Amino acid sequence: MSFFPGNDPQPGDFTAVDSIETLIIPRTSDIGGLEVRRALPTAKRRLVGPFIFFDRMGPAILRPTDALDVRPHPHIGLSTVTYLFDGNIRHRDSLGTEMVIRPGDVNLMTAGRGIVHSERSPEELRTQPLPISGLQTWLALPDHLEEIDPTFANTAAGELPVLREAGMEARVVMGTFHGAQSLVKQHAETLYVDIRLQPGAHIQIKADAAEERAIYTLDGPVEISGERFPADRLLAFRAGDEIVISAPQGAHFMLFGGATMPSKRYVWWNFVSSSKERIEQAKEEWRSGRFDIVPGDEEEFIPLPEN
Structure with missing residues (x-):
């Protein structure tokens, strides 16, 4: 997540699997008992x-004193996607949105020309240990949409299509997979896709599933x-290859990707x-206070980094 400090991830060791174009071992930071692993961006794969x-x-299980408290901070030029496996996070933003995201839901916040948001453990749950597990990803916006008006959308877990067959379960979070299409809007x-395999099961990732494909x-x-590849590895596949993934002991992984971005993207902070x-x-806009405030979370903010 953008607000956690940490070193860049590293490319992994050489692998003999020709279909794997890049193997990335994420860097891990421990923030108040919460481990965060960053897999993108890296020098070899942006x-x-x-x-x-x-x-x-x-x-992780957070103590009440270590609850998640990400103060208001800005974004431009991207969409953030928050997807939880366990726990709850209260999202507030400068559009006036207040939403508690729950496991299996999809929070899609499109920053466009600029948005400010905070992410915190719900106040009403802080009297007990707080489980937390999930993913936060950013999607770069196409050139002609980088400055669109900011928006927020929540899609409940029950609205996502789920495929089940032969020891495989695939929940389509965004896009189309094996004929099932998610309702989540894409720019x-x-x-x-959230994929779980039972012991001994396998799944085929077709060459045309997306122009660029990877799993985490x-x-x-x-x-x-x-x-074999253990947990917490990002494997980016060579374009045009059909990939078969099997799970001798059972496995859980995310399949992700899409069309190649037509132009270079720069990333600095958020x-x-x-x-x-x-x-x-x-x-300069954040430094001088020209972004909008977050209703209900006006007292704090994350200052612009020094470097």
């Missing part, structure tokens, strides 16, 4: 389709072309843009 940022948070061609292993190991000048403008 994007997978529109995905320009990929954080895994938890799983660029995007694929995002949440609980493994997974096996591809006879080679800002994404095709223009370095636009990022400099956003810095």
